[in-house]
Amino acid sequence: MSVHLAGVETPNRQGGWAPDVDRRLATLESPIRSVLEGHASSLTAGDRITLVPDTHYPFHPSSGMVTDPAVVGSIADRLSDWTDAEIGIAGATDDRIAFDRTAEYLGYPAIADRFDADLVDLADDDHRDTVVTVGDERVSIAVPERLLESTVVLVPTLRPTEDGPVSGGLRTLGRLVGSVADADDAAVAAERAVKPDLSVLDATIAYGGDPVAADALFAGPAAQIDAVGSSLLSRAVEEDPVLRRTVEAAEESVTVESVTDEPAVDLASLRRRIPEGGLPPRDEVNPLVTTAYRVYAAVAGDAVPPQFTQRR
């Protein structure tokens, strides 16, 4: 099983990020076409396509913490050239933030308008209860029907989760299903229930403790793409509870096939460029400092500021 890789040429770009979405779309057009071409027939077989980017929170796309909306727009643009299928860009409102709010801040309404796509809040969709066998356990999940009845293209960004492993397409998908199981089991179950047709890894900007302009796109089966992402973040695939059960189940090695000659992407140097770090500490204040402050306050009899006693 191979995944496709394309470098993104960024001629005359100053800095690692081009704020002009038109400019990003222009640079993405060719590499997106290149990584999708081999999958065109399977992607255009149905009459409805659902793109699932990482929109978990309105972090700036230049941080690498969310998918660049321009990548999603470029995929929608390419697909609309190939098919008349209805294209949706999907996320889900959760107990943290409404999808339409995140989508608005990230600029998705303009992208959706431009490429004649719909923004779809899967929290409003009918859900189908599904039981999936994961290892020795049966995991019950509630899956938005749209994911079961359309061609699904995951579009994760290259970043780790708070717990450390790659966030990837499978965990992005797992966040969209309802389940009382733990998040990793839900992600594996979601993959088995939905059987996503393709995953396009947005590695234009990667985050590994700091952002880095990696200027690369990968496309292929979801588990294999996540395995590549995990490797680029210097995480061991066998230590990832999601990948351990999805990549091994496929019983195939992953090869990366470059589908463009220019710009050439050297995976080893790309891996070296991406930092191996994780997300910042959850607390507003560095936990070590919070502890130090409490010790200080006890010794000195000082007040402890609220920022040093609570989570944001």
Add this chain to the structure above:
Amino acid sequence: MVRTVLRRWTDSSALTLGVLGVGNIGMVHLKSALSMPEVTVPAAADAVPENRDRAESAGVARTYDDYATLLEHEDDLDAVVVALPPFLHADAVEEAAAHGVDVFVEKPLARSVEEAEEMLETAEEAGIAVGVDHTLRYQPDMAGVKEAYQDGSVGHVPYASITRLNDHPLGKPPADEAPPEWPMDPDAAGGGSLVELGVHCFDVLEWLFGDLEVVDATMGKSLDIPAEDAATVMLRAPETDTTITLHCGTYQWEQLPEVNTRLRLEGVTGTISNKDHMPGNFYAGAATSALTNVVNRFTGGETDVFGPTFYLQAHYDALEDFCEAIREGETPPVDGRDGLRTLELTETAYELAAESESEGDGESEDEAADATLETPEVTT
């Protein structure tokens, strides 16, 4: 008015304070006030139950879910801290004025110059004092810059720059809870990062250089949010003949205790930087404050509050100065006029930015003239 003045006359030392709003910064004010000698805080108000619980845990006897109710029931207050969202400042000050209670208002004083002027008029008619929590001038690094500048340590200063950045309200990863909407709503907050952070910068710059003139400004949005998350303003200080650039933004991830506030004065013989007057690293600062506090407890000296975090200690010092002024029946050192002044500069900056943007969007005069020329008819 009479009630307040009489109380000051009969008891010049003790001060009874209420806190309206005990979210993040409100809790800093509450804990500051509770740590002050001869200040009592019998009551706090907040619409959020968890915030009221925290206030009670901190030592407040009574909490209310509405600031108007607090003012109605607490008839022994000398002053209140208004740490509510900006869209409630005017109403809270009006309520306080109706009860003859002095106010210490979190910045921005109001959402607009017009609202601030009405607020100050209400306060004046009621005879209450208005203080504003502009704290940069209370920070030791800023005080160090001022002292060096006053000493003439770099000669004439033709150019200065100030930058203040943080990540309010979207925050940094990992994502936790939904950010509040009002800080990104210009109608509710009065603007974006210029109102959130720039007003502090204006205040400290006028404290350093005297009256400022806004020369030009530009606003930016790095996401599709209603208010700006970046503002850059060019200023001129006629008295010192200094050109100043101010940049503030709410787009940069912040991890306390590190704060990104930079002030540089470029003088003829060298540079004055706030970094050179900043307390050492957090751990060293904490150790020093701890040692100082322990010694002072034995010797009866004054102890630090929020000692290791100079930027929070500045809030304590600002509130303490306000309380002292109220006790003495004096005008607060940072008063409503100062708060109004920062809003005047803010509005001018917004107007200039809007003008520049409309000029950029529109046609030049030449282009407009060209557009009116008719295409000549070509005949063969």
